[in-house]
Amino acid sequence: MDPIQWQKEQERVNSLREELQARITRDEPLISELKTQVVGIRTDFWEDVTVNLTAGDDRLETAISMKQQAEILSERERSHRHLNTGLLKMRRLLPAPYFGRIDFKEEEQDGPSEPIYIGVASFLSDDGETFLVYDWRTPVASLYYDYGPGPARYGTPGGEIAGEMTLKRQFSIRDGVIRSMFNTGMTIGDELLQEVLSRSSSSGMQSIVGTIQQEQNAIIRNDRARMLIVQGAAGSGKTSAALQRVAYLLYKHRNRITAQQMVLFSPNPMFSSYISSVLPELGEENIRQTTFQDYLERRLGKRYKLEDMNEQLEAVLAASSSDEAVRQRMLSIRFKNSIGFLELIHAYGDRLLNSGIRFKGFRFRGRLLLARKQLEDRFYSMEGHIRLPNRIELLREWLLEELTRLEQEELGAEWVREEIEFLDNDQYMRVHKAMQRKLRKGIEEDESTLEENLLRAEIVRKAFKPLRRLADGLAWIDVANMYRDLFQENEPSCEEPSDWQAICRMTHVAFEEKRLPYEDAAPLLYLTELVQGFRMNTSIRYVLIDEAQDFSPFQFHFLQKLFPMAKVTALGDFNQAIFAHSTELAASNWLAELYGPEQTDTIVLKRSYRSTRQIVEFTRSMLPDESGIEPFDRPGELPLLYLASDERERDTLLAKDLHELMASGTPSIAVICQTSREAQEAWEKLRRHSGLEELKLVTKDTTSFQSGAVVIPAYLAKGVEFDAVLIYEASSAVYGEERHRKLFYTACTRAMHKLRLYCTGEPSPFVTGAAADSWQEFNHART
Numbered sequence: 001m002d003p004i005q006w007q008k009e010q011e012r013v014n015s016l017r018e019e020l021q022a023r024i025t026r027d028e029p030l031i032s033e034l035k036t037q038v039v040g041i042r043t044d045f046w047e048d049v050t051v052n053l054t055a056g057d058d059r060l061e062t063a064i065s066m067k068q069q070a071e072i073l074s075e076r077e078r079s080h081r082h083l084n085t086g087l088l089k090m091r092r093l094l095p096a097p098y099f100g101r102i103d104f105k106e107e108e109q110d111g112p113s114e115p116i117y118i119g120v121a122s123f124l125s126d127d128g129e130t131f132l133v134y135d136w137r138t139p140v141a142s143l144y145y146d147y148g149p150g151p152a153r154y155g156t157p158g159g160e161i162a163g164e165m166t167l168k169r170q171f172s173i174r175d176g177v178i179r180s181m182f183n184t185g186m187t188i189g190d191e192l193l194q195e196v197l198s199r200s201s202s203s204g205m206q207s208i209v210g211t212i213q214q215e216q217n218a219i220i221r222n223d224r225a226r227m228l229i230v231q232g233a234a235g236s237g238k239t240s241a242a243l244q245r246v247a248y249l250l251y252k253h254r255n256r257i258t259a260q261q262m263v264l265f266s267p268n269p270m271f272s273s274y275i276s277s278v279l280p281e282l283g284e285e286n287i288r289q290t291t292f293q294d295y296l297e298r299r300l301g302k303r304y305k306l307e308d309m310n311e312q313l314e315a316v317l318a319a320s321s322s323d324e325a326v327r328q329r330m331l332s333i334r335f336k337n338s339i340g341f342l343e344l345i346h347a348y349g350d351r352l353l354n355s356g357i358r359f360k361g362f363r364f365r366g367r368l369l370l371a372r373k374q375l376e377d378r379f380y381s382m383e384g385h386i387r388l389p390n391r392i393e394l395l396r397e398w399l400l401e402e403l404t405r406l407e408q409e410e411l412g413a414e415w416v417r418e419e420i421e422f423l424d425n426d427q428y429m430r431v432h433k434a435m436q437r438k439l440r441k442g443i444e445e446d447e448s449t450l451e452e453n454l455l456r457a458e459i460v461r462k463a464f465k466p467l468r469r470l471a472d473g474l475a476w477i478d479v480a481n482m483y484r485d486l487f488q489e490n491e492p493s494c495e496e497p498s499d500w501q502a503i504c505r506m507t508h509v510a511f512e513e514k515r516l517p518y519e520d521a522a523p524l525l526y527l528t529e530l531v532q533g534f535r536m537n538t539s540i541r542y543v544l545i546d547e548a549q550d551f552s553p554f555q556f557h558f559l560q561k562l563f564p565m566a567k568v569t570a571l572g573d574f575n576q577a578i579f580a581h582s583t584e585l586a587a588s589n590w591l592a593e594l595y596g597p598e599q600t601d602t603i604v605l606k607r608s609y610r611s612t613r614q615i616v617e618f619t620r621s622m623l624p625d626e627s628g629i630e631p632f633d634r635p636g637e638l639p640l641l642y643l644a645s646d647e648r649e650r651d652t653l654l655a656k657d658l659h660e661l662m663a664s665g666t667p668s669i670a671v672i673c674q675t676s677r678e679a680q681e682a683w684e685k686l687r688r689h690s691g692l693e694e695l696k697l698v699t700k701d702t703t704s705f706q707s708g709a710v711v712i713p714a715y716l717a718k719g720v721e722f723d724a725v726l727i728y729e730a731s732s733a734v735y736g737e738e739r740h741r742k743l744f745y746t747a748c749t750r751a752m753h754k755l756r757l758y759c760t761g762e763p764s765p766f767v768t769g770a771a772a773d774s775w776q777e778f779n780h781a782r783t
């Protein structure tokens with residue numbers, strides 16, 4: 001790069017930083033003064049109000065003064081918020097005010113093209129007339145991501161603007177110093193990307209704002225589709241693009257939606273912590289994050305012993321593929337996650353209007369107060385056109401009235417008289433207060449009768465309270481048994497899955513044992529909602545589903561119902577579909593049908609950024625047709641396979657490598673195991689025999705992502721990445737069957753810079769089947 005150009009750019013950075021610093025120095029005292037005023041007004045406000053309200057005549061005056069005070073307070077709060085937001089932006093810009101420059105000349109424009117500098121926030125000259133830096137989310141900034149020099153155009157709310165880009169320049173600026181600077185002829189030059197990708201991992205995910213690729217930009221800025229499907233190779237930046245998209249949408253709709261109106265479904269709580277720094281880094285609030293499991297648990301409550309998705313996976317992994325029970329369970333899982341089953345539930349819901357509804361009776365002190373038959377008869381006595389949830393609501397109202405009537409009937413019962421002696425002090429006090437009130441009103445009853453009546457009412461009220469709670473909370477609807485009824489021998493009316501009888505048996509056994517297998521959880525909840533009425537969340541405007549291949553058709557339909565006003569972004573990779581119910585994203589018609597093809601856009605990402613060329617070449621050769629995955633050209637060492645004669649030798653080899661990697665300062669290292677049990681055993685052995693005290697174990701309950709060295713089961717490592725990955729046991733005994741292929745692929749693709757595989761016995765066919773020059777056997781005898 002021409003040194004004069006470099007010098008000029010550095011001077012611009014310097015003068016911009018001076019301007020930023022001057023404005024920061026000017027605004028800081030203003031902000032703190034405003035803060036003091038706000039705190040002062042708040043304190044005085046309440047003091048004034050308290051004093052004047054006690055003086056009756058001053059009420060009107062107080063009200064007027066309160067209004068004035070409230071207006072001043074909100075005006076100061078607004079100014080404080082506004083200035084403070086500006087200050088935070090300036091502080092973020094100070095170390096690196098921008099990362100890109102484009103010179104653009106509009107078609108109609110005379111004179112030379114204008115330089116446009118792009119950074120993480122906009123910064124205007126003090127008179128507010130000139131943009132010194134443009135926020136990367138402004139319409140004009142999309143030129144930077146979408147075009148190289150030449151003709152270019154971008155959309156604005158007022159229409160499209162066309163012109164010519166005459167220069168495109170990328171910067172890497174740290175602490176105000178330009179470290180590197182490139183003119184590029186491409187959309188985003190590879191030099192900077194190269195530099196960014198060769199860095200080691202930090203303790204969490206980073207923003208990619210300076211090097212967003214064109215196809216990622218298409219994901220970020222797509223605000224047209226109701227359903228945006230992203231199928232992307234491992235490490236192709238799906239999660240990164242999703243988070244940038246959130247920041248973009250929050251900026252674009254900043255006057256209309258807030259972070260609270262977006263929700264991200266992520267694979268597990270540790271993943272949530274892994275990505276939690278990206279949005280604050282971009283100056284935005286974190287959005288709500290949840291997992292589907294968490295949602296199920298919250299809605300189903302403690303009524304069932306709910307299996308989680310990982311337990312289901314482990315149960316399937318642990319069994320041999322020739323196991324008949326596992327084969328049947330897989331069929332059951334697939335069926336219960338299918339649209340066919342959803343249709344079956346809907347048809348069942350329609351039938352319930354005429355027959356088959358199940359309720360629970362109400363028992364009180366060992367006797368039947370309301371028989372289930374009574375409830376069912378009442379339900380079927382309603383007019384045929386009344387919908388299921390409306391009938392339930394009418395029945396609930398009737399039940400509450402019935403309970404009031406029965407409560408009255410109960411007042412004279414013998415047990416009530418006996419209980420009077422056991423009343424506690426609080427109850428006595430309450431009754432006595434009520435009695436005084438009644439006496440003041442001039443009740444005719446004598447005092448002792450009145451007291452006894454009130455005491456009886458108090459006792460019965462308390463005894464009926466749990467029944468009222470049951471009635472109100474709809475706990476009398478026997479959804480579990482209705483769900484079981486679905487699995488009758490003469491069902492299903494939809495296309496019969498093979499082994500229907502076995503699926504029925506399995507479902508009945510689980511319910512008898514009071515277990516709720518993961519595959520039954522969503523359908524059971526769906527049936528509950530169908531009967532009671534869907535509790536929709538209409539405030540959510542954007543739903544993002546990461547690792548979307550782990551969601552079944554059934555679950556997608558569920559989410560669609562739950563968030564009827566939301567646009568959905570589904571990001572996933574079918575090659576990492578490790579669950580039995582997983583979804584093929586790009587090729588799935590049903591997903592496009594969810595909102596209709598007109599409202600659906602699909603983007604496929606093929607370039608992989610996470611791993612070195614060597615790791616990508618090794619891992620992609622495990623996939624059918626190598627799935628068209630293109631590595632980003634970043635060199636590294638070949639994946640290494642260590643063959644050990646027994647487990648002890650394997651642990652010694654692995655521990656030695658771990659020690660070396662840690663000593664050389666590798667920030668994040670993962671020993672990846674197949675299951676949680678293997679991870680637990682490996683962790684214990686490595687710590688006990690090799691003195692690796694700092695080694696951490698990740699379990700499904702781990703909520704925060706940590707740097708350093710960890711032992712982790714493959715399915716929990718989903719979505720995250722490590723500088724070095726050590727596969728604990730890459731033998732055919734562990735990853736030998738076809739059903740292990742995607743799990744193995746997922747584990748290996750977590751590696752950024754180094755991938756090592758340890759193995760006792762026969763190596764996995766996924767290793768030996770990979771291209772011979774894509775990995776290397778490590779001969780430790782020679783070292």
Ligand SMILES: Nc1ncnc2c1ncn2[C@@H]1O[C@H](COP(=O)(O)OP(=O)(O)OP(=O)(O)O)[C@@H](O)[C@H]1O
Pocket residue numbers: 193196197206208211212213216232233234235236237238239240241573609610718719720721749
């Ligand atoms: N445009 C980019 N510029 C710089 N780094 C990028 C870019 N895109 C992706 N990366 C980096 O590549 C790595 C993988 O990205 P990310 O985790 O978003 O991929 P993914 O598609 O969600 O992966 P997976 O499906 O394997 O979980 C991250 O380190 C990310 O920072």
